[in-house]
Each structure stands twice: as structure tokens, then as C-alpha cells.
Amino acid sequence: NAGVTQTPKFRVLKTGQSMTLLCAQDMNHEYMYWYRQDPGMGLRLIHYSVGEGTTAKGEVPDGYNVSRLKKQNFLLGLESAAPSQTSVYFCASSYKASGSGTRPPVSSYNEQFFGPGTRLTVL
């Protein structure tokens, strides 16, 4: 199992350029996430997906778009890159959190598995 992979690992863009970051997972996870990590701010959620064909906005979605055409892939797009989007981008995936009955629905089963990150610089 490769786990969660991200492509590319590094990228330098000029302001206004576009690019797509690819995330792939081979664990059959339902949930996938895109985060950005900036110094002193932890991980902030950009967009996420709870299944093939569905996406939702996270905490900082502006300037990004996503697509999940296949369960194993989650793409993050920057249509017109800005210097403020210089960051390290992490993709993560996890099993679905169940919520039925009286069993605690959240378990260690729900840990997120992270990709290695993509370091993006926008000049």
C-alpha cells in the first residue's frame, strides 16, 4: 500500500498562473481533505469530500477549487495563484465516521492518514 500520495512535491508559480495538485489514496477511504499549513497557524482546512462526486468548503476555501471524480483521487486547483497561497499543502484521507445507534461513532478508525505534503511558492 502506498497510503496517501501527493503530486508534485515542490512547485514554484508566478502570480496569476494556475496549477492542480493531485492527491491519491489506495485505502478505500470515503473522506478526503485538503489542508494548508502556515507557520504559527497549524493546519487549516481548505476543502473536503465525503465521497465520490461530493465536495464541501472548509475554513479557507477562497481561491481554490476541488474535484473528486474518483473515490481514490482528490484534486486541488488554483485558478490564479497569489503570493498569499504560498504554503505547504497536505492531503489527508480517513474512513467515514459512523453515527448510528449508541456505539461511540468516533474511534481510532477515524484517524486521518496524511500525504507527504506539497511545498508551493508563488512569486
Added chain:
Amino acid sequence: AQKITQTQPGMFVQEKEAVTLDCTYDTSDPSYGLFWYKQPSSGEMIFLIYQGSYDQQNATEGRYSLNFQKARKSANLVISASQLGDSAMYFCAMRERGYQKVTFGTGTKLQVIP
């Protein structure tokens, strides 16, 4: 209001000593899970330990243990017998029931001194 608060931006600990990294959380949901991750300088995120809100005992994983005080809404990570390889950023995170998103704290940078 912050859902996850880590008040220690940086910590130092002597090698072989124990260290506690603080994490407090805020939720009204009775069912939630708390996670700790380690991020070494190489950048990858490594899952360390999990605590469920219904768990009767504090979670332990090798040298890691979680001091879970539900009434105080705290989930502190305890690392025993610190090693140089423990030097890293540590993030606390929370997932609430049926809530697809996970909220992360801002992290604590731990440095182990030889």
C-alpha cells in the same frame, strides 16, 4: 471560539525526562475523538494516539499517553523518557460525532536537549 487550544508554542525537555504537552478543547457534542500527531522537521504528519470521549481509561501507546480530563476538557499528551528523535511539532486535533471535519490546534514545538 477556538475548538482546540494549544497554549505552548515551544517547549524544551531534557533527554530521558518526561514532558507534558497541553491541549484543551471546546465542544458540546458528547461524542468526539481526540488525536495527537507528530510532525518532524521532514514534514510528514505521523499519528500518535487517540482518545475517545466514551473511553473509560486514558489512552497509551508505548511512550505516549494521553491525560484525558473530560470535565476540564483537556487532553494533554505525555511523552515519557524523551529521546532526541522526539524533537518535532506536535498537533492536537478533534473530530466530533458525525462531523466530517477535523479541527487542529496551532501546535507545540518540542525540543529535546541532550
